[in-house]
Amino acid sequence: MTYMDEIKPHREAIDRLNNEIIQRIAERQREALAIGEIKKRYGKPVVDKRREQAILDNIKAKAPAHGIDPEALERVFREIIRLCVEAEEQV
DSSP states (O other): OHHHHHHHHHHHHHHHHHHHHHHHHHHHHHHHHHOOOOOTTOOSSSSSSSHHHHHHHHHHGGGGGGTTTTTHHHHHHHHHHHHHHHHHOOO
């Protein structure tokens, strides 16, 4: 077996997972947009720091069970949250 033969199925799996992650982020953004519309109707601010911190605390607590560094996962989620906040601000 060659290097390429051995690595190919793993790269294909990563490509599939990347597509799933993109779909999930898009789904999360759609939910954020729906929340943004509700916030706008009620005159609430887009950013809810308390909610953001609760999300980050939750994912950091779950990270070790999945073998993921909590601080690294927090950085990823901060970017996801930023993406969704930017979308909400467009409402």
